[in-house]
Amino acid sequence: MPASIIARNARILLPMLSFVAILLAVFWLQPRAMSYVGLNLLLNLALPIAFATIAQMFVITVNDLDLSLGAYVGFVACVAATWLAEQPLLGMAALAGGVLVYAAVGALIHLRNLPSIVVTLGMSFVWLGLAILVLPTPGGKAPDWLRALMTWKTPLVPFTIYALLALAVVVHLGLMRSAQGAVLRGVGGNPRSVERAGWSLLKAKMIMFAFAGLFGMFSGLSLVGLTTSGDANIALRYTLLSIAGVILGGGEFTGGRISPIGAVIGAMTLTLAGSFLSFLRLDPDWQIGAQGAILILVLALRVIINRAEARGL
Amino acid sequence: MQSTDRTLVEFDGVAKSFGAVKALAGVSLSIGAGQCLGLVGHNGAGKSTLMNILAGTLSASAGRFLVSGEDVSERYGVTAANRLGIRCVFQELSLCPNRSVAENARIMHPSLKGICWRRRAATLIGGMLDTIFPGHDIDPSQLVGDLSIARRQMVEIARAFSATDTPVRLVILDEPTSSLDGVLAGQLLAFVRDFVAGGGAVILISHLLNEILTTADRVVVMRDGGVVADRPASGFTQITLVESMGSVAQEQARREQRSASLTAELKISAAPAMQGDATTLVARRGEVIGLAGLGGHGQTEMLVRIFQGQRKAQAGITVSGNTAMVAGDRQSDGLFPLWSICENATIGSLARLTRGWLIDPRAETRMGEEWKQKIGIRTPDMANPILSLSGGNQQKVLFARALGSDADIILMDDPMRGVDIGTKQEVYGMLRQEAAAGRTFIWYTTEMDELKHCDRVYVFRNGRIVDELSGDSISGERVLHSSFETAA
Numbered sequence: 194m195p196a197s198i199i200a201r202n203a204r205i206l207l208p209m210l211s212f213v214a215i216l217l218a219v220f221w222l223q224p225r226a227m228s229y230v231g232l233n234l235l236l237n238l239a240l241p242i243a244f245a246t247i248a249q250m251f252v253i254t255v256n257d258l259d260l261s262l263g264a265y266v267g268f269v270a271c272v273a274a275t276w277l278a279e280q281p282l283l284g285m286a287a288l289a290g291g292v293l294v295y296a297a298v299g300a301l302i303h304l305r306n307l308p309s310i311v312v313t314l315g316m317s318f319v320w321l322g323l324a325i326l327v328l329p330t331p332g333g334k335a336p337d338w339l340r341a342l343m344t345w346k347t348p349l350v351p352f353t354i355y356a357l358l359a360l361a362v363v364v365h366l367g368l369m370r371s372a373q374g375a376v377l378r379g380v381g382g383n384p385r386s387v388e389r390a391g392w393s394l395l396k397a398k399m400i401m402f403a404f405a406g407l408f409g410m411f412s413g414l415s416l417v418g419l420t421t422s423g424d425a426n427i428a429l430r431y432t433l434l435s436i437a438g439v440i441l442g443g444g445e446f447t448g449g450r451i452s453p454i455g456a457v458i459g460a461m462t463l464t465l466a467g468s469f470l471s472f473l474r475l476d477p478d479w480q481i482g483a484q485g486a487i488l489i490l491v492l493a494l495r496v497i498i499n500r501a502e503a504r505g506l
Numbered sequence: 507m508q509s510t511d512r513t514l515v516e517f518d519g520v521a522k523s524f525g526a527v528k529a530l531a532g533v534s535l536s537i538g539a540g541q542c543l544g545l546v547g548h549n550g551a552g553k554s555t556l557m558n559i560l561a562g563t564l565s566a567s568a569g570r571f572l573v574s575g576e577d578v579s580e581r582y583g584v585t586a587a588n589r590l591g592i593r594c595v596f597q598e599l600s601l602c603p604n605r606s607v608a609e610n611a612r613i614m615h616p617s618l619k620g621i622c623w624r625r626r627a628a629t630l631i632g633g634m635l636d637t638i639f640p641g642h643d644i645d646p647s648q649l650v651g652d653l654s655i656a657r658r659q660m661v662e663i664a665r666a667f668s669a670t671d672t673p674v675r676l677v678i679l680d681e682p683t684s685s686l687d688g689v690l691a692g693q694l695l696a697f698v699r700d701f702v703a704g705g706g707a708v709i710l711i712s713h714l715l716n717e718i719l720t721t722a723d724r725v726v727v728m729r730d731g732g733v734v735a736d737r738p739a740s741g742f743t744q745i746t747l748v749e750s751m752g753s754v755a756q757e758q759a760r761r762e763q764r765s766a767s768l769t770a771e772l773k774i775s776a777a778p779a780m781q782g783d784a785t786t787l788v789a790r791r792g793e794v795i796g797l798a799g800l801g802g803h804g805q806t807e808m809l810v811r812i813f814q815g816q817r818k819a820q821a822g823i824t825v826s827g828n829t830a831m832v833a834g835d836r837q838s839d840g841l842f843p844l845w846s847i848c849e850n851a852t853i854g855s856l857a858r859l860t861r862g863w864l865i866d867p868r869a870e871t872r873m874g875e876e877w878k879q880k881i882g883i884r885t886p887d888m889a890n891p892i893l894s895l896s897g898g899n900q901q902k903v904l905f906a907r908a909l910g911s912d913a914d915i916i917l918m919d920d921p922m923r924g925v926d927i928g929t930k931q932e933v934y935g936m937l938r939q940e941a942a943a944g945r946t947f948i949w950y951t952t953e954m955d956e957l958k959h960c961d962r963v964y965v966f967r968n969g970r971i972v973d974e975l976s977g978d979s980i981s982g983e984r985v986l987h988s989s990f991e992t993a994a
Contacts, residue, residue, distance in 0.1 A: 372619035375609040382602030389563055389600055390614045391585040449604045 244412035246438035257309035263432035269413025274333030274423025299402025324425035343418030381449020520569035544722030561594035562587035591675035603651035796960030804969035830913035848874030
């Protein structure tokens with residue numbers, strides 16, 4: 194069915210086109226960005242955002258929303274900049290504990306049938322408080338191995354690009370192509386159907402939230418590797434950026450319709466949009482607003498495409 | 507009947523109640539391998555509850571339940587049902603719309619994994635579709651959300667019959683042909699006969715009696731949560747089948763005939779959206795009009811059309827007067843679950859309870875108290891949360907909301923669902939009073955007995971009015987005859 198193939202690809206085509214458009218605009222404004230160093234500077238902050246976006250995507254897949262992600266990434270960053278460097282065992286235990294707490298939050302939301310927005314909003318204060326307890330004032334020092342990994346000089350293109358590619362491919366294979374992933378995504382589409390086929394919804398929610406915790410952890414670690422020090426407030430805006438990234442990448446809030454490749458591209462687009470506006474010499478006061486305008490533009494385009502599709506079918 | 511050693515599933519006194527409502531009252535029934543069992547009954551007869559127990563999505567409150575002679579009532583569930591080869595096609599479709607056809611097959615079959623699972627799932631479901639519906643044009647890689655309702659139903663049926671590691675032994679088909687056209691329905695029923703001939707068992711639930719009579723070997727009739735007839739299909743005709751479904755001559759306490767004169771003011775004239783001919787629903791001042799027929803055949807849509815027609819002009823609808831709706835599905839359409847009883851009752855009349863442009867709390871409380879007395883809401887304090895009431899009393903609050911408003915036309919969407927008999931009697935009494943005082947009621951009900959309180963009854967089938975009964979001609983049999991297509 195060619196119509197359905199076009200429809201399916203429109204979902205991934207639009208994020209790709211918006212990314213390419215912004216990338217070309219950046220190159221046009223600043224041709225020197227078209228180099229190894231330039232690309233690295235442009236995109237290195239995309240990696241933590243992409244990890245956070247993928248984490249958010251796992252939660253959105255099961256029709257929930259995680260408003261604690263930014264605070265959690267900040268907590269991970271604080272742990273990484275202190276305990277992980279000084280007492281690696283304690284640090285690792287704390288990070289593993291974070292993932293377990295995420296799974297427990299998933300279980301709580303499912304068992305008590307609570308709105309995830311409320312639970313995770315509450316959790317955001319818990320994570321922020323923990324982060325401040327671990328590292329009361331900005332500072333600390335990233336573990337050397339993390340620093341070395343994030344500044345690794347890879348051949349041809351910067352490490353960030355390899356990492357982003359690997360992230361997109363691994364999550365795509367795991368969630369979109371594997372048999373287990375099909376069931377997990379089914380939970381977002383029609384939970385009753387999945388339950389009637391004999392799967393545990395509780396387990397599915399816990400698994401998806403645990404994955405969100407795991408990728409949120411990667412986000413915090415990569416962020417500390419880049420900035421070399423930690424701060425409890427370092428990633429608060431990641432909560433909304435990650436949601437925007439998922440939606441920009443072709444995902445939807447409900448119904449289990451998501452795309453890992455799109456989410457990674459969405460995160461990259463958001464990062465580039467910031468640089469693009471800087472190259473335009475736009476007053477920083479206006480940048481946040483302008484970033485929002487870009488988001489609205491892309492999402493409006495998607496709505497138009499969806500409507501055209503609905504009329505065509 | 508087949509010999510007992512081929513009995514596949516046996517229910518022995520299975521009962522199920524939801525709170526105070528008894529859905530199943532001790533059902534004993536057996537299904538043999540190589541048999542197609544037709545299951546018929548009116549709404550609320552307990553068919554779906556029984557099938558949900560068999561599929562493992564509900565557990566029985568009492569009784570024994572045997573599969574292949576083994577008592578499984580203790581540790582039964584969806585997984586056990588799957589392992590024993592029992593599958594169910596539910597009435598409301600249960601596919602994931604965001605997944606492809608092949609991926610939906612995978613959700614049913616845990617063994618479809620490892621590399622190339624996608625191709626194997628596609629082959630499995632595609633092959634089954636080819637077997638049941640030769641000439642279909644469904645591509646297993648299509649998203650279910652992009653398929654028409656009929657195609658989704660085909661996928662769901664094919665998925666239920668597809669087998670991987672455990673053979674399929676019993677398939678429950680709940681209204682499987684409701685969205686299939688004649689050709690597809692014929693293909694399905696032919697396949698059911700083949701499947702049964704190969705030693706499988708099928709339970710077929712349908713409101714198309716000719717389907718049941720031509721396809722099933724045995725027909726079981728359920729009524730009020732019990733089995734009332736269990737005979738070979740050849741022992742039934744459409745007429746006798748309908749008769750055994752209805753209540754047998756319950757002519758007690760017929761409502762006193764009120765002669766709502768034909769000259770009374772015309773309040774409503776409305777045609778269903780899918781009517782197609784000149785039949786219209788007409789209601790006059792002081793009349794109680796019943797909407798009957800099987801659930802989901804356009805009655806609720808009719809009520810909503812009338813409700814909207816009063817606010818915005820619509821083709822085919824004339825309404826003179828204000829309307830108020832009493833919701834049947836309390837949880838989703840009726841209650842504000844976090845509000846107090848009083849607030850829930852007065853929300854429809856707030857315009858009259860103001861002083862200046864603010865709500866007058868005293869007037870609100872007064873109205874709440876007045877209706878507490880009038881309709882007998884059992885609570886110590888109207889300021890208590892609405893959820894502190896029992897289901898029946900919650901429903902009374904919804905009646906109070908409608909009756910307390912200034913509306914002269916009350917639309918009721920099967921409002922007595924899950925309400926105990928005592929409350930029902932009280933509400934029936936109030937309806938009569940209010941109708942005598944000049945209010946008009948449009949009452950959709952799935953309970954035959956309630957139709958006796960109506961002046962006239964319209965029977966709906968497939969979104970159309972197919973019959974109009976009035977006065978003494980209102981009877982359960984007549985409604986059943988019209989709602990099941992007996993003159994097929």
